[in-house]
Amino acid sequence: MDSGKHDTTGKVITCKAAVAWGPGQPLVIEEIQVAPPQKMEVRIKILFTSVCHTDLSAWKGENEAQRAYPRILGHEAAGIIESVGEGVEDMKKGDHVIPVFQGECGNCVCCKNDKTNLCQKFGVNPLKSVMVNDGKTRFFTKDGKYPIFHFLNTSTFSEYTVLDSACLVKIDAKAPLEKMTLLSCGISTGVGAAWNVANVQPGSSVAIFGLGAVGLAVAEGARVRGASKIIGIDINPSKFAKGKAVGITDFINPKDLDIPVHEKIGAMTDGGVDYSFECAGNLEVLREAFLSTQFGWGLTVLLGVHPSPRLLPIHPMELFNGREIIGSVFGGFKGKTQLPGFAKQCMCGSLNLDEFITHQLPFEKINEAFQLLVDGKSLRCLLHL
Structure with missing residues (x-):
């Protein structure tokens, strides 16, 4: 592994990475080769990374994201730029950065429009496994013979990774990188959904379905915005203590009810909440979230990933009741x-970021971090590289 004592610019770096060889198989820590960045690319040294449910779903093979093997997963991280490729002018070696799976090229019709944070060229694409520049990978096996594929524009489960510059954000060097890791996905996705997408108003009511890291980040965003009632819904009651710390005022465990959740919420809020957020990736939950909002103006924000081919459980005529539903990618933030x-x-x-880092482990114990998430014991396990 490169010790950092000599200039590695333009050279292949040998380092450690957690490689996924197949769905559900334990990740293997092994030495790989990382090629130099090409035009408009950046190579960074990862200092911290964490495991998100999207990594977990891809690792399990629950969707089509894991067609390419071997692959390096991971998309929440923070690090320092090791070198930049030709044409990169907004960042330089030594800058502190966080990768973002939802890129921003700055030139496409979407990037130039303030109504969306999507990007035509560098938008999130779980099937993408190579770099945009030349359609090739920058990762190889230790002997350099076989390619290892990329994931979600980022691939952060590696000591070094290469990204398109559009998928990298320079931040203040004084910012604590371990906490900034959370901004790569979970915190930005949840808080942004409350602020940018729903535009939660002071004194309003909110229902959050699914109290993982994203759902709790929604609660934190709603709390900061001054929501008066924030209802958290989850079948895991151990999430409730953490929910109180981020501003959730009421809790519902669907297993404890003999009526539908939306009826319970309607009774608690004089007809329904102003905003609901579906963070579970479950269609039945999505319908409950939709029906939990207020007749006439309720808004449901969809954040959960739905790999199933099933369609929305909503009849078209139900949209004439004034309720709306909208999807949110990366919390509406232009990275x-x-x-x-x-x-x-x-x-x-x-915002209180400390509540979201529930565990910390060395990078070599990444499989333990995955298991903590599988068991519902962690929000974010921070891995130190």
């Missing part, structure tokens, strides 16, 4: 444009 400002807000203490 390169808006995330640096969001990071500064987090540095100022407006």
Whole structure:
């Protein structure tokens, strides 16, 4: 492994990575080769990374994301730039950065429109497994003979990784990188859904279905916005204590009810909440979230990943009742444009990030981090590289 004592610019770096060889198989820590960045690419040294449910779903093979093997998963991280490729002018060696799976090229019709944070060229694509520049990978086996594929524009389960510059955000060097790791996905996705997508208003009511890291981040965002009632719904009651710490005022365990959840919420809120957030990736839950909102103006924000081919459980005529439903990607944040400002807000203490890091482990114990998430014992397990 490169010790960092000499300049590695333009050279192949040998380092450790957690390689996925097949769905459900334990990740293997082994030495790989990481090629130098090409035009408009950046190679970074990962200092911290964490495991998200999207990594877990891909690892399990629950969707089509894991067609390419071997592969390096991971998309929540923070690190330091080791070198930049030709044409990269907004970042340089030594900058502190966080990768983002939802890129921002700055030039496409979507990037130029303030109504969306999507990007035509570097949007999230779980089937993408190579770099945009030349359709090839930057990872290889130790002997350099066989390619190892990329994941979600990022591949952070490696000591070094190469990203398109559009998928990398420079942040203040004073920001604590271990906490900034959370901004790569979970915190930005949840808080952004409350702020940018729903635009939660002071005094409003909110229902959050699924109290994983994203759902609790929604609660934190709603709390900061001044929501008066925040209802958390989960079948795992161990999530409730953590929910209280981020502002959830009421809790519902569907297993304890003899009526549908939406009826219970309707009784608690004089007809329904102003905003509901579906963070579970379950169609039955999505319908309950939709029906839990207020007749006339309720808004449901969809955040959960739904790999099933089943369609929305909503009749078209139900949309004439004034309720709306909308999907949210990365909390509506334009990564390169808006995330640096969001990071500064987090540095100022407006959001409580400490509650989300429930475990910390050395990188070599990444399979333990996966198991903690499988068992519902962790929100985010921070891995130190």
